Amino acid sequence: MILKKMRIRQFRNYEDQTLMFDQGIQYITGRNAQGKTNLLEAILYLSTTRSHRVNDDAELIKESRDFFLINGTLEKGNRSIELRIHVSKEGKNLFIYKSPIRKVSDFVGTCNAVMFCPDDLTLFQAAPRVRRRFIDMELSKMSKTYMNALTKANRLLKERNAALKLESINQEYVKVIDDQFLDLQVLIMKQRKKFLDELMSCGKNFYEDISQDLSDLAYTYVSAVPYEEDENAVKQSLRKKYEKNWTRDCMMKQTMIGFHKDDVIFTINGKEMSVYASQGQKRSALLALKLGIVFMNKEVTGEYPILLLDDVFSELDEYRRKKLLEVLPSEVQIFITATDRYSIPEECGKKITDWYVEHGT
Ligand code: ATP
Ligand code: MG
DSSP: OEEEEEEEEEETTEEEEEEEOOSSEEEEEOOTTSSHHHHHHHHHHHHHSSOSSOSOGGGGBOTTOSEEEEEEEEEETTEEEEEEEEEETTEEEEEETTEEEOOGGGTTTSSOEEEEOGGGGGTTTSOHHHHHHHHHHHHHHHOHHHHHHHHHHHHHHHHHHHHHTSSSOOHHHHHHHHHHHHHHHHHHHHHHHHHHHHHHHHHHHHHHHHHOOOOOEEEEEEOSSOOOSOHHHHHHHHHHHHHHTHHHHHHHTSOOSSTTTOEEEEEETTEEHHHHSOHHHHHHHHHHHHHHHHHHHHHHHSSOOEEEEESOGGGSOHHHHHHHHHHSOTTSOEEEEESSOOOOOGGGOOOEEEEEOSTTO
8 A cells, every 4th residue: 555645734834735655765854843753643644543642633733723634545556545534623524535434443544554653662661551552553453343342342431430430339230331341351352462462473573683683572461360262251250350349440430450451561581671671672672563563464454554664764773774674575655754864775675755844845
């Protein structure tokens, strides 16, 4: 898949720009605060309908304007797909070929982009919610089943928490919620585990290749109950945990355990990555995971996603930069931003288009 054309209006510091992109590498340079990241953010927004930097869409609307618009033309094989997102204070409107799309899950992933930015480097030591968000976002783009389960589970979590906040708590009502809620949680857990297993097996090879380090990468999924193949057994143990936790939930007026509290701990040679790994090892591990996602996307959807590398080139040494571009097949469209134009070896065999950004132009 490649993004052929994009028009951005009143998005961040962009007033109105129409850009025609080519296959291969789009290398975007420019001084600080000119709009390099904003451009990649717009592409990612077209993919996930969310910003990777802020939760509030209003921040994305250009100062003193009241809406923003992103139009994208994708090329998938010999098909061309038109996407359009209009966001104002009243809300978000999504369109594919001018048809309004009501369900976000029917839009997300049509444009499939994977971002790697410096903030990602904090993944290993960040709060659990950051790692959950990483998994949820990547998995949602690959699996509508997962995205729908997550949306429903979040809605039930809200209802359950609202019920726990009432003066007199209706336990029978909460039990009714729990029946479906626990089923969804088992599904979420199962899909997260499967995703992480595949990601690790894929990422391990890239790690060795990029870092020339034979350390063993692995992960532990941390949840209220251990995951096992028998889904019914997981549901039963989760139900027992919920019963045991009932008094605490009532006291805290919220659901204290579940899919929304789970975590994943990444390890290197059996030790926690966040405390044990060197900066370079973390960087290579993260790069390997991102590459794992690119290749997993290809497996699942049949197409390579667009790769957005925001400011990561400067974080990598020459050897890693070369390796990174070598392992990516030429069909992958890659957007690179950096303040400097690093040379890219001919052996990488990729077409390079240079872009220069100044004051949102
Ligand atoms: P760096 O090299 O430092 O990462 P960059 O080129 O990636 O820089 P961006 O993050 O893309 O910079 O753009 C930052 C600029 O966008 C800043 O000047 C900021 O003030 C401006 N900006 C951000 N949000 C808005 C907005 N809603 N309206 C207008 N301008 C905005
Ligand atoms: Mg930037």
